[in-house]
Amino acid sequence: MANHVTEWLGAYHxxxxxxxxxxxxxxxxxxCATCQANLDELRxxxxxxxxxxxxxxxxxxxxxVANLALSMPRGSEQPQPRNALKIGWWLIPVGLLGIWLFxxxxxxxxxxxxxxxxxxLLGGNLAWLQGNPLQMNWFATVMNLFGNQxxxxxxxxxSALNDANLFTKQLAGILIPQAILAVSYxxxxxxxxxRHQHQLSQITVSFxxx
Amino acid sequence: xxxxxxxTEAALIAKAQSGNRNAYGxxxxxxxxxxxxxxYRMCGDVELAQDAAQDAFIQAWLHLPTFRxxxxxxxxxxxxxxxxxxxxxxxDTKTADADFETLSMPDPQxxxxxxxxxxxxxxxxxxxxxxxxxxxxxxxxxxxxxxxxYHEIAAxxxxxxxxxxxxxxxxxxxxxxxxxxHFIQMEIENG
Numbered sequence: 001m002a003n004h005v006t007e008w009l010g011a012y013h014x015x016x017x018x019x020x021x022x023x024x025x026x027x028x029x030x031x032c033a034t035c036q037a038n039l040d041e042l043r044x045x046x047x048x049x050x051x052x053x054x055x056x057x058x059x060x061x062x063x064x065v066a067n068l069a070l071s072m073p074r075g076s077e078q079p080q081p082r083n084a085l086k087i088g089w090w091l092i093p094v095g096l097l098g099i100w101l102f103x104x105x106x107x108x109x110x111x112x113x114x115x116x117x118x119x120x121l122l123g124g125n126l127a128w129l130q131g132n133p134l135q136m137n138w139f140a141t142v143m144n145l146f147g148n149q150x151x152x153x154x155x156x157x158x159s160a161l162n163d164a165n166l167f168t169k170q171l172a173g174i175l176i177p178q179a180i181l182a183v184s185y186x187x188x189x190x191x192x193x194x195r196h197q198h199q200l201s202q203i204t205v206s207f208x209x210x
Numbered sequence: 211x212x213x214x215x216x217x218t219e220a221a222l223i224a225k226a227q228s229g230n231r232n233a234y235g236x237x238x239x240x241x242x243x244x245x246x247x248x249x250y251r252m253c254g255d256v257e258l259a260q261d262a263a264q265d266a267f268i269q270a271w272l273h274l275p276t277f278r279x280x281x282x283x284x285x286x287x288x289x290x291x292x293x294x295x296x297x298x299x300x301x302d303t304k305t306a307d308a309d310f311e312t313l314s315m316p317d318p319q320x321x322x323x324x325x326x327x328x329x330x331x332x333x334x335x336x337x338x339x340x341x342x343x344x345x346x347x348x349x350x351x352x353x354x355x356x357x358x359x360y361h362e363i364a365a366x367x368x369x370x371x372x373x374x375x376x377x378x379x380x381x382x383x384x385x386x387x388x389x390x391x392h393f394i395q396m397e398i399e400n401g
Contacts (some may be wrong), residue, residue, distance in 0.1 A: 005376075005380060010375065010378055011360070011375060014353065014360070014378075041386055043388070044395075045382060048335060048389060049354050049355075049385075051327075051331070052335045058250070058259070060261060061239055061242050063238075064246075064263070065235050065239055065242070066266070067264065068238060069231065069235060069365075072231065072268060
């Protein structure tokens with residue numbers, strides 16, 4: 001029979017095949033005497049290898065453990081780089097949340113103080129806190145130089161551009177840092193999730209026969 | 211020997227990683243039989259295997275903080291064991307003339323002729339394994355004596371799965387060729 005499956009027999013013998021490949025090999029073996037003979041040889045080989053396993057030549061476990069304890073380097077209380085890394089890893093989200101809280105509390109307090117200054121609750125000494133500037137520098141400069149030469153429509157357009165510029169400046173000042181924080185935090189979360197999935201996939205621990 | 215469940219082993223690893231020598235001793239106790247068996251098959255010499263096992267467990271102790279909890283300690287130890295065995299072999303130049311007289315204890319219940327046959331077979335098998343290349347031998351030993359799956363071998367030796375298969379096929383092919391007379395003898399014995 002042609003198309004022997006010799007290269008897959010070892011994996012079949014070791015129970016490593018699944019699904020379609022397993023069915024293919026089983027089907028082939030049922031009909032091919034050559035491959036069946038090769039498989040029998042593999043089984044005989046494994047039996048021969050196991051048959052010659054050493055039995056009792058080594059130090060007993062307790063003796064070995066005792067000898068090892070004497071040879072193990074003393075005073076090497078295990079270094080803590082891994083713990084340091086672990087702590088650092090968990091400090092990342094804490095730090096990000098801390099920065100986020102700081103920014104928001106600062107903005108909130110700033111708004112409250114500005115509002116209080118605007119309404120005169122803080123008296124005249126804090127007048128410098130009142131409101132945001134209503135003109136961008138470029139707008140003030142243009143108006144000083146060319147204000148008289150511009151028509152009403154030109155001034156309206158420039159004023160609208162000035163308002164849009166003020167709005168985007170304030171918005172960017174608030175949003176960009178928060179967006180950076182959000183992306184960093186989501187990146188950390190994704191990284192944590194991937195590590196968690198990887199560990200779950202490898203969590204099965206088996207032990208050698210004793 | 212009591213075999214610990216994964217949770218107990220994880221707790222022992224955590225203690226050992228923080229420097230607890232007793233916890234590490236427990237781990238050694240559990241894994242020594244598997245590790246010494248793998249190393250012995252790599253070396254083919256009891257004394258060398260014993261030395262390499264000690265080296266391996268000391269190396270494992272020193273590098274235990276780098277072990278990732280949740281992964282298989284056994285596979286990690288086997289990887290260290292294979293390297294320790296190869297190091298010992300490179301240091302020891304007389305291994306080619308290993309003392310095969312002490313390789314294995316013959317079955318005391320068998321007759322003298324059967325015992326002699328078994329001893330010859332043991333010597334032949336060990337010589338055939340030692341004749342393999344280091345790469346093929348490592349894969350074969352982890353599969354046949356360590357009981358690792360192909361994926362575990364690939365992870366332990368840091369090689370692709372396809373390489374595990376091809377090295378294992380090559381090793382078995384070589385062994386079948388060199389041990390052919392013993393197969394015939396086995397068939398005669400089994401009738």
